[in-house]
Amino acid sequence: xxxxxxxGGQMGFGPVAPEKDEPYFHAAWExxxxxxTLCAGAMGAWNIDESRHARESLHPADYYGSSYYQIWIxxxxxxxxxxxxxxxxxxxxxxxxxxxxxxxxxxxxxxVPAVLAKGGPCDRPVxxxxxxxxxxxxxxxxxxxxxxxxxxxxxxxxxxxxxxVRDGFVFPDTxxxxxxxxxQWVYTVVFDGTKIWGDGAxxxxxxxxxxxxxxxxxx
Amino acid sequence: xxxxxxxxxxLDPFAARVRALETILTRKGxxxxxxxxxxxxxxxxxxxxxxxxxxxxxxxxxPDFADWLRRDATAAxxxxxxxxxxxxxxxxxxxxxxxxxxxxxxxxxxxxxSVLGLPPVWYKAPPYRSRAVIDPRxxxxxxxxxxxxxxxxxxxxxxxxxxxxxxxxxxxxxxxWSEEQLAELVSRDAMIGTARAGQPA
Numbered sequence: 001x002x003x004x005x006x007x008g009g010q011m012g013f014g015p016v017a018p019e020k021d022e023p024y025f026h027a028a029w030e031x032x033x034x035x036x037t038l039c040a041g042a043m044g045a046w047n048i049d050e051s052r053h054a055r056e057s058l059h060p061a062d063y064y065g066s067s068y069y070q071i072w073i074x075x076x077x078x079x080x081x082x083x084x085x086x087x088x089x090x091x092x093x094x095x096x097x098x099x100x101x102x103x104x105x106x107x108x109x110x111x112v113p114a115v116l117a118k119g120g121p122c123d124r125p126v127x128x129x130x131x132x133x134x135x136x137x138x139x140x141x142x143x144x145x146x147x148x149x150x151x152x153x154x155x156x157x158x159x160x161x162x163x164x165v166r167d168g169f170v171f172p173d174t175x176x177x178x179x180x181x182x183x184q185w186v187y188t189v190v191f192d193g194t195k196i197w198g199d200g201a202x203x204x205x206x207x208x209x210x211x212x213x214x215x216x217x218x219x
Numbered sequence: 220x221x222x223x224x225x226x227x228x229x230l231d232p233f234a235a236r237v238r239a240l241e242t243i244l245t246r247k248g249x250x251x252x253x254x255x256x257x258x259x260x261x262x263x264x265x266x267x268x269x270x271x272x273x274x275x276x277x278x279x280x281x282p283d284f285a286d287w288l289r290r291d292a293t294a295a296x297x298x299x300x301x302x303x304x305x306x307x308x309x310x311x312x313x314x315x316x317x318x319x320x321x322x323x324x325x326x327x328x329x330x331x332x333s334v335l336g337l338p339p340v341w342y343k344a345p346p347y348r349s350r351a352v353i354d355p356r357x358x359x360x361x362x363x364x365x366x367x368x369x370x371x372x373x374x375x376x377x378x379x380x381x382x383x384x385x386x387x388x389x390x391x392x393x394x395x396w397s398e399e400q401l402a403e404l405v406s407r408d409a410m411i412g413t414a415r416a417g418q419p420a
Binding site: 011016017036052064090103121123196202 | 237247250259307328348349353
């Protein structure tokens, strides 16, 4: 979706302002926000793509007005409600009132190291051979889906070069919506900065994205 | 965001909101609060940019490891026991005299947790995510890094599940240094691409 998350090339946000010796957390509640989010994800009711889509579906004013962990928590509340784990009444009262759906699993403290060490690999076998090969010229599709996609707006309808054929990966555009993993080949596609940004672009700049095969067509 | 003290103000509505959510989920038996403690401890004390610095130092020190890192970063990094969440599919990109690499995630906050730990706030915030792809030189200036005009800049937008680690150029004057000494020169920012490796004192 053309949501607030799709930030590449937008203007007006000001300087980057890196913080010297930045701590990992800026308030105690951020620690809990990280942990609650990971524990809730470990229940297995949704995947990382649905989770990302919940964050980018915040109203743009809300998204830009929130810190990152605030975005996480707001999206998490949406996911928990959608999957029947909490209700509006629970959240309104700040208490467990309504019964919850059954999770696939509950992450216990003793299992955390193993679960974090394992991660969640999302490479998958793809039955077909890659359509493109390294060095080939391609054009990204121009589309504006209302659902989740990982093709940023700045890189749509642009001509670039396949730099590498990566692996088969779960397709986020369907996986975010409960429509299956439908793995596809992923390619690193590199673009000249001038092709993307046009007049005034930095001539020394190249930008790459990692693109699923259905985002691409031969140039 | 504001830099609060390292404890919650009980009046902070967002702290109260997170606490309520944790309480609800705990009472329903959906989460284990002790698991949260272990997760936080892991990312506060065990997994951080020292991991990545050891990867870079080894690549500087051992050409065979550097080759492996270039061909199969996931396996090379796993050989140092750095694995797991948000490091499942790694790619190392090597700075050269001609080209400087910079990593961003314009769409969210994709970052190689297994080697760099949790991302800093600026990496996740709109100014960096919006400008890294269109004005990387301007961004780098804000980090105090001025690249020569002829240096090419390659920006890697982490739009899929590959996670990128920049291997900065090894500083001059470090011949004969041990991996441990070399690792001291490798900052988190150097592995994102917003800094060079440190210079020997």
